[in-house]
Structure formats: C-alpha cells, structure tokens
Amino acid sequence: MTSADSPSPEARPTPHRRLFWYTIVIAIVVIALDQLTKWWAETSLADGKRVPVIGELIQFLLVYNPGAAFSIGTGATWIFAILAAIAVVVIGLLAWRVGSKGWMVAFGLLLGGATTHLGDRLFRAPGFGRGHVVDFIDYAGFFIGNVADIAIFGGVVMLLILMLLGIRLRGGRGTVR
Known part of the structure; x- marks a missing residue:
C-alpha cells in the first residue's frame, strides 16, 4: 500500500x-437486553406469580411503575419522561467527547438505561409521555427493578470510581473535564 492509498489523517476517525x-453499541446492547427481558416478564409473569431466583432474596414479580425509583412521584410520569429525554441528550453529547474506555463504558450503560426508560415512558400504557416502566426483579421486597436499572446503577458506580481515580473524560489522569 502506498502513501497515496492510505487514508488521510482527516479521513481516519479520531480515538x-x-x-x-x-458507547452507542453498549447502549444498544443494554436497550435490547432490557426490552427482551421486559417482554419475557410480561409474557411469563402476567398472572401475578412470584418466581424465586435466589430464595426470597431475588425473585421475579411483574409490576408497572409509573414513578421513579421506589415508586416516588407516581403522579408525575410526564416529568420523568422529560428528565429521561434530557439525560439521553446530555449523555450523548458527553459521550461524543469521551477519550477514555472507562468513561465510554459508563456512558454506554447510562445511555442505554436512560433511552429504554424514555421509550417506556413514551410508548407504554397508559399513553404517550405517561407510560409505566416494566419492573420485574424483586430485591427482597426492598426494590423492584429491571435490566435498565442495573445498567444505570453500574454506570453511576463506574462514573464515581473514574472521578475518584482522577481519570479524565478525554483520557489520562487529573481533574475531570
């Protein structure tokens, strides 16, 4: 291959x-896993039965959550739709600037979780912008969540660790920018 055949620096994608x-691929995987498991939960758990996974510690139980975590704000579903839309845009903009693999994974998890929650709010019953999130993983009666919640939690934990370690958004160590 001659130098004339090699792509110019402008044509090569920057790191x-x-x-x-x-980041987008990770988000798509999270969305697919979340929606597939919600489909499974709605078809397999619709009769209201509990399915023990790890005794009473982890069980499957289908619920429709109109609120946020712990069903907070059940009358403000449309606000959560707006917040999820803002989160998707902000995470997408930050992900465009990412230069660190750790931040890439964290943003992919957050973007996937926020996008699938936004989709639930927009397209599930009872209507546009008021949709209920499908939750089915019962953590000892303390919290019932889904795969998107796990991704969001994992992404937040990763962000905290990256910040504590001083890993920059664009890579390297120092203050986060």
Whole structure:
C-alpha cells in the first residue's frame, strides 16, 4: 500500500470518535437486553406469580411503575419522561467527547438505561409521555427493578470510581473535564 492509498489523517476517525461508536453499541446492547427481558416478564409473569431466583432474596414479580425509583412521584410520569429525554441528550453529547474506555463504558450503560426508560415512558400504557416502566426483579421486597436499572446503577458506580481515580473524560489522569 502506498502513501497515496492510505487514508488521510482527516479521513481516519479520531480515538474519541471511535469510542463514541462503542458507547452507542453498549447502549444498544443494554436497550435490547432490557426490552427482551421486559417482554419475557410480561409474557411469563402476567398472572401475578412470584418466581424465586435466589430464595426470597431475588425473585421475579411483574409490576408497572409509573414513578421513579421506589415508586416516588407516581403522579408525575410526564416529568420523568422529560428528565429521561434530557439525560439521553446530555449523555450523548458527553459521550461524543469521551477519550477514555472507562468513561465510554459508563456512558454506554447510562445511555442505554436512560433511552429504554424514555421509550417506556413514551410508548407504554397508559399513553404517550405517561407510560409505566416494566419492573420485574424483586430485591427482597426492598426494590423492584429491571435490566435498565442495573445498567444505570453500574454506570453511576463506574462514573464515581473514574472521578475518584482522577481519570479524565478525554483520557489520562487529573481533574475531570
């Protein structure tokens, strides 16, 4: 291959642009897993039965959550739809700037979780912008969540660790920018 055949530096994606696309792939995987498991829960748990997974510690139980975590704000579902939309946009913009693999994974998890929650709010019953999130993983009666919740929690934990370690958004160590 001659130098004339090699792509110009402008044609090659920059490292942070490549990481952005990996972020999108992680988000798509989270969305697919979340929606597939919700479909499974709605078809397998619709009769109200509890399915023990790890005794009473982890069980499957189908619920429709109009609120946020712990069913907070059940009368403000449309507000959660707006907040999820804002989160998707902000995470997407930040992910475009990412230069660290750790931040890439964290943003992918957050973007996937926020996007699938937004989709639930927009397209599930009882109506547009008021949809209820499908939850089915019961954690000892303390909290009932879904795969998106696990991804969001994991993404937040990763962000905290990255910040504590001083890993920058664009890579390297120092203060987060």
